[in-house]
Amino acid sequence: MAPQDTSLYSLSSEQAEFFKAQTGIDDDEDLKRHILEVQAKAYKVAPYPCIRSFVFLRLNISNLSVYEHILELGRKRPNAVLLDIGCCFGTDARKAAADGFPAKNIIASDLFNDFLELSHELFKTTPVSYPGCFIPGDVFDPAFLSIAAPSDDVSPVPAIDLSSLKSLNALHGRISVINAISFFHLFSEEKQLHIARALAGLLSAQPGSVICGFHVGTLEKGVVNNSLSGSEYKLFAHSPESWTSLWNGEVFEKGSVKVETELVEFATGEVKYFMMKWSVMRL
Ligand SMILES: C[S@@+](CC[C@H](N)C(=O)[O-])C[C@H]1O[C@@H](n2cnc3c(N)ncnc32)[C@H](O)[C@@H]1O
16 A cells, blocks of 8 residues: 655645635645545545545546536436445535535445545535435445336436435436546446446436546557556556447447547656546436
């Protein structure tokens, strides 16, 4: 496990503004101390590179082209639910809530309940001050998330009390927005397909319902080298073409979704790699 490196900490002006508004901490040094304290606790729970390199401070969901559409669903579609899956601290869930998606209809979910509890610590909230819902669970555990065929029921979704849910299975065909940032690339090709099918089963069939994310991509699907804060590792990555055909034809019936992808190139030292922004929208 790579040691923590506080020199990797940096906040853009947009991130600083967001975290100051969220935490009520105005002073830059106080804010840094607070974030480092919570980061150290999370790194002990599970030493993900994204925690070590402060990826959780990025407001990734807001950089996706579907973000305005997501906020509009939150404003206009009655009972629209947003799920942030593999959320760690749930920064994207908090960002969407800050931008107006009703917090009580947002679920942040992760394998580690400790991360979900640390979300309250990072954002200095309590279940009363932030009514968003946190549901821990393993996406590969069928008792938590079983695979169901994509819904074809386009009728409006009734109100659901999310606060008592222990698994996502009660939400098959009922979720309007699913966000999966830096999540799929943790897994093999086979497991990525499993997660895609599982998330597709949760999505509402109402046109405009969307699954989106951002993760390591590549020009030709296969195993790629990736680098985050100096550590190198190998990951299975899809290309825009393979990702598009996985969703449009394999997971969902061909023609029933619109898939958008965008590769963005990054370089860390010698290692160049691509990240892929993507969205899958029900038509
Ligand atoms: C690389 S982090 C990304 C976190 C967050 N989405 C972000 O962008 O900052 C991946 C997250 O997926 C969670 N995770 C890993 N395996 C999982 C599983 N089988 N089920 C649910 N969550 C899982 C990890 O605990 C971790 O918080």
